[in-house]
Amino acid sequence: MTEGTRPVLSCTGISKFFPGAIALDEVDLTLYSGEVHALLGENGAGKSTLIKCITGAYRRDAGTIHLQGQAVSPTSTKESQALGIGTVYQEVNLLPNLTVAENLFLGRQPTRFGLVSYSRMQTETARILKDYGLAINPAEPLSSYSVAVQQVVAIARAVELSGKVLILDEPTASLDREEVELLFSVINKLKARGLAIVFITHFLDQVFEISDRATVLRNGRVVGTRELAQASQTDIIHLMLGRQLESRIQERAPAKSGKPLLELNNFGRKGTVDPFNLTIHEGEVVGLAGLLGSGRTETANLIFGVVPADQGEAKLRGKTISLANPRQAVGHRFGLCPEDRKTEGIVGDLSVRENIILALQARQGWFRPLARAKVNELAEAYVKTLDIRLASLDMPIRFLSGGNQQKALLARWLATNPDFLILDEPTRGIDVGAHAEIIALIERLREKGMALLVASSELEELVAYSTRVIVLKDRRQVDELTGGQISTGNIVKAIAAETNREVA
Amino acid sequence: ADLTIGFSQIGSESGWRAAETTVTKQEAEKRGIDLKFADAQQKQENQIKALRSFIAQGVDAILLAPVVATGWDEVLEEAKEAEIPVMLLDRTVDAPEDLYMTAVTSDLVHEGKVAGDWLQDEMAGADCSIVELQGTTGSSPAIDRKKGFEEGISDASNLKIIRSQTGDFTRSQGKVVMESFLKAEGGANICALYAHNDDMAVGAIQAIKEAGLKPGEDIKIVSIDSVPDIHLAMASGEANATIELTPNMAGPALDALEAYLADGTVPPKWIQTESKLYTLKDDNQAIYELKKDLGY
Amino acid sequence: MVHGFQATLRRIAPQLIILAVVLLLNFLVFPDFFKIEFQNDRLFGNLVDVFNRGAPTALLCIGMTLVIATKGIDLSVGAVMAIAGATAADLVVSGYGWGTALIGAISVGLMCGLWNGVLVAFLRIQPIVATLVLMVAGRGIAQLITEGTILTFLNEGLIHLGAGTVLGIPTPILIWIGLGAIVTLGVRRTALGMLVEAIGINEASSRVAGINSRVLLVSVYLVSGFCAAIAGVIVAADIKGADANNAGLWLELDAILAVVIGGNSLLGGRFSITASLIGALIIQSVNSVILLSGLPPEFNLVIKALIIIAILVIQSPTVKHALYILRASAESEALEPARAAQLTPPKETAQ
Amino acid sequence: MIRSTHLPLLVTVLTFLVAFALCGSQYPSMLTTRVVANLLTDNAFLGIVAVGMTFVIISGGIDLSVGSVIAFTGVFLAVVLRDTSLHPLAAFALVLSLTVAFGAAMGAIIHYLDMPAFIVTLAGMFLARGLAYVLSTDSVPITHEFYDFLQSLYWKAPGGGRFRLTGVIMLLTFLIGMIMAHRTRFGQNVYALGGGAQTAKLMGVPLAQTTIRIYALSGGLAGLAGIVFSLYTSAGYSLATVGVELDAIAAVVIGGTLLTGGTGFVAGTFFGILIMGLIQTYIVFDGTLSSWWTKIVIGGLLFAFILLQKGLTWATTARRKPLTDFAAP
Numbered sequence A: 001m002t003e004g005t006r007p008v009l010s011c012t013g014i015s016k017f018f019p020g021a022i023a024l025d026e027v028d029l030t031l032y033s034g035e036v037h038a039l040l041g042e043n044g045a046g047k048s049t050l051i052k053c054i055t056g057a058y059r060r061d062a063g064t065i066h067l068q069g070q071a072v073s074p075t076s077t078k079e080s081q082a083l084g085i086g087t088v089y090q091e092v093n094l095l096p097n098l099t100v101a102e103n104l105f106l107g108r109q110p111t112r113f114g115l116v117s118y119s120r121m122q123t124e125t126a127r128i129l130k131d132y133g134l135a136i137n138p139a140e141p142l143s144s145y146s147v148a149v150q151q152v153v154a155i156a157r158a159v160e161l162s163g164k165v166l167i168l169d170e171p172t173a174s175l176d177r178e179e180v181e182l183l184f185s186v187i188n189k190l191k192a193r194g195l196a197i198v199f200i201t202h203f204l205d206q207v208f209e210i211s212d213r214a215t216v217l218r219n220g221r222v223v224g225t226r227e228l229a230q231a232s233q234t235d236i237i238h239l240m241l242g243r244q245l246e247s248r249i250q251e252r253a254p255a256k257s258g259k260p261l262l263e264l265n266n267f268g269r270k271g272t273v274d275p276f277n278l279t280i281h282e283g284e285v286v287g288l289a290g291l292l293g294s295g296r297t298e299t300a301n302l303i304f305g306v307v308p309a310d311q312g313e314a315k316l317r318g319k320t321i322s323l324a325n326p327r328q329a330v331g332h333r334f335g336l337c338p339e340d341r342k343t344e345g346i347v348g349d350l351s352v353r354e355n356i357i358l359a360l361q362a363r364q365g366w367f368r369p370l371a372r373a374k375v376n377e378l379a380e381a382y383v384k385t386l387d388i389r390l391a392s393l394d395m396p397i398r399f400l401s402g403g404n405q406q407k408a409l410l411a412r413w414l415a416t417n418p419d420f421l422i423l424d425e426p427t428r429g430i431d432v433g434a435h436a437e438i439i440a441l442i443e444r445l446r447e448k449g450m451a452l453l454v455a456s457s458e459l460e461e462l463v464a465y466s467t468r469v470i471v472l473k474d475r476r477q478v479d480e481l482t483g484g485q486i487s488t489g490n491i492v493k494a495i496a497a498e499t500n501r502e503v504a
Numbered sequence B: 001a002d003l004t005i006g007f008s009q010i011g012s013e014s015g016w017r018a019a020e021t022t023v024t025k026q027e028a029e030k031r032g033i034d035l036k037f038a039d040a041q042q043k044q045e046n047q048i049k050a051l052r053s054f055i056a057q058g059v060d061a062i063l064l065a066p067v068v069a070t071g072w073d074e075v076l077e078e079a080k081e082a083e084i085p086v087m088l089l090d091r092t093v094d095a096p097e098d099l100y101m102t103a104v105t106s107d108l109v110h111e112g113k114v115a116g117d118w119l120q121d122e123m124a125g126a127d128c129s130i131v132e133l134q135g136t137t138g139s140s141p142a143i144d145r146k147k148g149f150e151e152g153i154s155d156a157s158n159l160k161i162i163r164s165q166t167g168d169f170t171r172s173q174g175k176v177v178m179e180s181f182l183k184a185e186g187g188a189n190i191c192a193l194y195a196h197n198d199d200m201a202v203g204a205i206q207a208i209k210e211a212g213l214k215p216g217e218d219i220k221i222v223s224i225d226s227v228p229d230i231h232l233a234m235a236s237g238e239a240n241a242t243i244e245l246t247p248n249m250a251g252p253a254l255d256a257l258e259a260y261l262a263d264g265t266v267p268p269k270w271i272q273t274e275s276k277l278y279t280l281k282d283d284n285q286a287i288y289e290l291k292k293d294l295g296y
Numbered sequence C: 001m002v003h004g005f006q007a008t009l010r011r012i013a014p015q016l017i018i019l020a021v022v023l024l025l026n027f028l029v030f031p032d033f034f035k036i037e038f039q040n041d042r043l044f045g046n047l048v049d050v051f052n053r054g055a056p057t058a059l060l061c062i063g064m065t066l067v068i069a070t071k072g073i074d075l076s077v078g079a080v081m082a083i084a085g086a087t088a089a090d091l092v093v094s095g096y097g098w099g100t101a102l103i104g105a106i107s108v109g110l111m112c113g114l115w116n117g118v119l120v121a122f123l124r125i126q127p128i129v130a131t132l133v134l135m136v137a138g139r140g141i142a143q144l145i146t147e148g149t150i151l152t153f154l155n156e157g158l159i160h161l162g163a164g165t166v167l168g169i170p171t172p173i174l175i176w177i178g179l180g181a182i183v184t185l186g187v188r189r190t191a192l193g194m195l196v197e198a199i200g201i202n203e204a205s206s207r208v209a210g211i212n213s214r215v216l217l218v219s220v221y222l223v224s225g226f227c228a229a230i231a232g233v234i235v236a237a238d239i240k241g242a243d244a245n246n247a248g249l250w251l252e253l254d255a256i257l258a259v260v261i262g263g264n265s266l267l268g269g270r271f272s273i274t275a276s277l278i279g280a281l282i283i284q285s286v287n288s289v290i291l292l293s294g295l296p297p298e299f300n301l302v303i304k305a306l307i308i309i310a311i312l313v314i315q316s317p318t319v320k321h322a323l324y325i326l327r328a329s330a331e332s333e334a335l336e337p338a339r340a341a342q343l344t345p346p347k348e349t350a351q
Numbered sequence D: 001m002i003r004s005t006h007l008p009l010l011v012t013v014l015t016f017l018v019a020f021a022l023c024g025s026q027y028p029s030m031l032t033t034r035v036v037a038n039l040l041t042d043n044a045f046l047g048i049v050a051v052g053m054t055f056v057i058i059s060g061g062i063d064l065s066v067g068s069v070i071a072f073t074g075v076f077l078a079v080v081l082r083d084t085s086l087h088p089l090a091a092f093a094l095v096l097s098l099t100v101a102f103g104a105a106m107g108a109i110i111h112y113l114d115m116p117a118f119i120v121t122l123a124g125m126f127l128a129r130g131l132a133y134v135l136s137t138d139s140v141p142i143t144h145e146f147y148d149f150l151q152s153l154y155w156k157a158p159g160g161g162r163f164r165l166t167g168v169i170m171l172l173t174f175l176i177g178m179i180m181a182h183r184t185r186f187g188q189n190v191y192a193l194g195g196g197a198q199t200a201k202l203m204g205v206p207l208a209q210t211t212i213r214i215y216a217l218s219g220g221l222a223g224l225a226g227i228v229f230s231l232y233t234s235a236g237y238s239l240a241t242v243g244v245e246l247d248a249i250a251a252v253v254i255g256g257t258l259l260t261g262g263t264g265f266v267a268g269t270f271f272g273i274l275i276m277g278l279i280q281t282y283i284v285f286d287g288t289l290s291s292w293w294t295k296i297v298i299g300g301l302l303f304a305f306i307l308l309q310k311g312l313t314w315a316t317t318a319r320r321k322p323l324t325d326f327a328a329p
């Protein structure tokens, strides 16, 4: 602990008002040199808003910020960068059209004779990314890499920019264990160098693993700051939720495998996913496990027709069907909650209400608008069951906090009452309370007879709800675990085994 | 061998222009000339490009209907150097005379003046408030026809232009602008309309009729070009006078060229076409029949 | 529905105010501006002219609003007007009735819309370039039909569409108001409006949600082609002739301007056809001021530019925001400070 | 090193070479220095504005005012040189600072008032041409020995082609433009802006400064193009260069730059200009097209080029990244 040293950054009385909502109400935050400070809270508690106020992305309505004792007031992220505050915002905020190297060095490119030196930029990039276990071509456009890779690049950029403070808003949401480990080793190095680090996440184990202190927000107010060495997970959860999280580890109803629903034979697409066979039954949850880039997302997209398959056939209840585009999939009562909620999920300027009924309306057709009463009923029901925090159903969905957007997307598909629901990283960015809620929800849906395919990087979660787990590696199915075989250990083993086999 | 001649036309912005193109093609065909036609879409830069391409191609002569008077020196010099004679059609240019062989044009100022003179005679000293429909702002016919008309009525204190607005040489703008004139001044207070081309006059005639007035009687109408539709209007007494701008500029130009090539006859620098005045006294129906197939 | 009406009114309030101001300007330069009389069996007056002369732009901006809502733009409408007008004229001149001519013109307009729509939705060519092709070639096609001349016709039925009246009201006014109402109801009483907005905001998301974005995209270009065709027929009928060279020339810019003055974002998404139509009236009123002012035509463009810049500045999000804050702080003098601050909307900066 | 992102550029270059060869095989006199020199001279002003337009389009914007600014510049120069005794060089400096300021003002309005570039520059287009009218509706010839001197600076190649100063100015503009786009921080910021303004802002790109500079650059280059155009015609004319903005946009797009912003090449624009020039030259050499067929053929060829580009890009990238890129319309 580094008590006694003077604070690097201290914020007092930060407030931020949005129409119909007080996002931050007199929030204080103090960061010391060499500490990792976790910022915790439910979805919509105000964490991201606080970050944006500190870094000048939002104009705060009240409050002061002192950096190493000096009052500062950055009005743009450029200024905060110049002050030595590096930030990763919640959604990956990099430019897909620029190359990896250009993204990493935007604004501080190495120059020679006043001209940007590409060769130096690229060698530097390769060197920096090696620390994070990424061996990618720095000269390729960023868009050719997955969200996870982009996330790592964003982190690397922020780290490079942070002279004094590093702020990470849910950096691990789409990362795998290995990447998280690498990230933590980088954080520890920075910590040793005396940086102050703000770490926002909903993974409490990660909080306890890396952080020294935690500040908890609830409804825009600070409800407490704790030394983590002296606190337990339950304390923190209690602080966050204002209540105890009832233990949900209940006896699971045995998987009663229903009739086969969807049969995929030799289904695949050249250069995307190797052909595979998969049968999904009613009332079962098939988990997709694998490392980053193993092809989970691509498999999900293939089945939903986002990227049409170019070989194999699909049978729904024994009848051959076509899955050439999402519209057909929706027509067959499929649903897909995509991984990349910002670009493939939300329709930002439409209201939360409209976002929730969008898929249902699309299935109903253009000329049969849902009745207003029905729409309100649906939207209100899901806002309640999923506990979506919002000022009004009429606010554009992009103003919701990240986790709440995720819940609204889930609501969109639940509203269509699908037979088969594909969830790609359904709990990404969801707080502990809601996390448990969603796991329970998946369980309930399964019991009702729905078939689910869930891709997730969180193995505990997969283990919790899957009745069958398929392990992917290099876009190929390499293993399948059923019943009692399903455990975190076995999944990790299955992934590793394959690796060893290849190495051998 | 057959002659190859390049013809750089401004564009096809009006019926008159289309007629000029048709007539030029006919005249060339009549003489067995291979005519290379280039439409410049109203842009001088395209005309210069076309001229340069003609030169690169090594045509025997060039017909140029310049979109504007200025800016031709350089390219005409190149043509001269390549010994390709250039004949100007319907407008002349601001360049030394030795750079082109001849210009076949009407006198735009003169046309305006004929219109002014006609109106002065027609009114015979009575007071008259005139509204004017100008051509496209900045185009040389608009400038010169305005100037000529003002000259034509300058010695008559009874004639006064009370409103003048551009109608862009088009029929529909002519109608729109006339409508606003009628309302702004009151139909009874307008005694005559001068339009820089017939198309605008035809549009204005409709506006006058819709306002419940009789074009040609309540409001005298004089315009320029002598396109078929204005003769039709004159035949039914809805317009009073038009001044012809012949679309056959190429005929005299090609005659001069052939004479020059045959025996070196150097044509005059300016071959002026006639600016013939047509009034209600002419057999307008017959003129209409005569003109209607000329490609206007 | 009362709720819906109030929302609409709030949405179009800025446009109505601007329209009122510009009309007032007209009144200042020409005191008889608001005088309407019944003359010659028809309503006669400057205000009627604004509505009548605004018809082509108004018609165009019905389709343009939808196209722009999908994040697109249709530069070809002016050329489509010329083609449609030429087709109608050509048909009546060759002896067909006005009904056939109208149907012919509309079919041609729909074909143009289909062409644009296919380029945009299926070949994935950016709308501005895709429609640029037809903008350039279309006028050529129209001239091909008329052979460069003004194709004059005398068919009373067709002329009635552009220059006739019904109960004293010029037909074009009835047509644009009618079509505007039909399309507005058509998109708002069905799910179409929302779905169009969805694909304009985020096509990828919409597609994943199961929306048939391609067919929807083609449809909006079809509507645009349809509107352009009607506008083209009206313009031709107005002067009893199809002027392929000049019909609708540069009118696409006016239509786009009307949509923007109507407060619709060129980046797609939320739209209001009613507001665009008022935008078209605003533009026509500006033209009217210029004509009535009696200033030399050299000044036309400068005046138009300055008035438009003024309108746009007033409409810009930044100025709107500033006005909002001003009003909020004025209203909240009496209120407690926290609530006052709450009224302040976010000046959006992130995400 | 050739990257996948360079593909559109390669396609454009290839298209030009193939098209030139095809034209040459039909009309051998198209393969002369005259035609090559004409391509450079006649398109000099268009090339210069297209460089500015490339920056604007890469940044995700558009500048519709350039054609009018060229006309305004010409009229302004002509009127100033006619009515005052100012030296042309001083007049150039004056007009360039005017057009730069004009562009910067549009950029400032776009940024600070948060308005779409399309509309702001449309108003700018009306304003610039309106101002040109107010200065003079008549075309005003420029007669100054300095102009004669500048016009006499050319190199006559064997075969009769004249490589003029204006062509050289265009080539230099392209060269500097390429360096600016790809080798300076400003250039990188332009690309960043095109990739997403909000994201770029969060990454610390100075939006206001960059936007203003982009439009100032475009305005300034339109001014330079105006100077070149006035050298080309020795006159100022308020009706000149109507619709040049569309030609410039078309050239930029044919050159492989996406109108959605974020990707593109200044060098591509150069070939875009050459391709458009080639189309025009070919049509004149052919000489049989009527006015209307000329329009239809230009539209058709524009379409063909876009399609070709689309097809090639698609063929080479489809394997790697299927359908997931919703080429935002």
Ligand SMILES: Nc1ncnc2c1ncn2[C@@H]1O[C@H](COP(=O)(O)OP(=O)(O)OP(=O)(O)O)[C@@H](O)[C@H]1O
Pocket: A018, A019, A021, A023, A041, A042, A043, A044, A045, A046, A047, A048, A049, A050, A090, A389, A390, A391, A399, A400, A401, A402, A403, A404, A429, A431, C346, C348
């Ligand atoms: N621009 C905005 N307009 C209106 N309300 C907003 C806006 N941005 C955020 N909010 C609201 O402010 C609150 C705080 O949001 P914030 O994104 O800070 O939450 P968070 O703690 O980061 O949540 P999460 O864990 O889900 O990311 C939310 O209720 C959100 O709806």
Ligand SMILES: Nc1ncnc2c1ncn2[C@@H]1O[C@H](COP(=O)(O)OP(=O)(O)OP(=O)(O)O)[C@@H](O)[C@H]1O
Pocket: A134, A135, A136, A145, A146, A147, A148, A149, A174, A290, A291, A292, A293, A294, A295, A296, A297, A298, A299, A339, A457
């Ligand atoms: N570490 C990496 N190095 C290089 N390329 C990677 C890496 N991780 C992912 N990729 C690329 O990203 C692409 C995306 O794969 P996909 O999104 O289907 O994986 P996933 O299993 O869903 O993983 P996740 O959703 O966690 O990103 C892969 O095709 C791969 O080429």
Ligand SMILES: [Mg+2]
Pocket: A047, A048, A049, A090, A169, A401, A402, A403
């Ligand atoms: Mg957040």
Ligand SMILES: [Mg+2]
Pocket: A296, A297, A298, A339, A424, A455
């Ligand atoms: Mg994934």
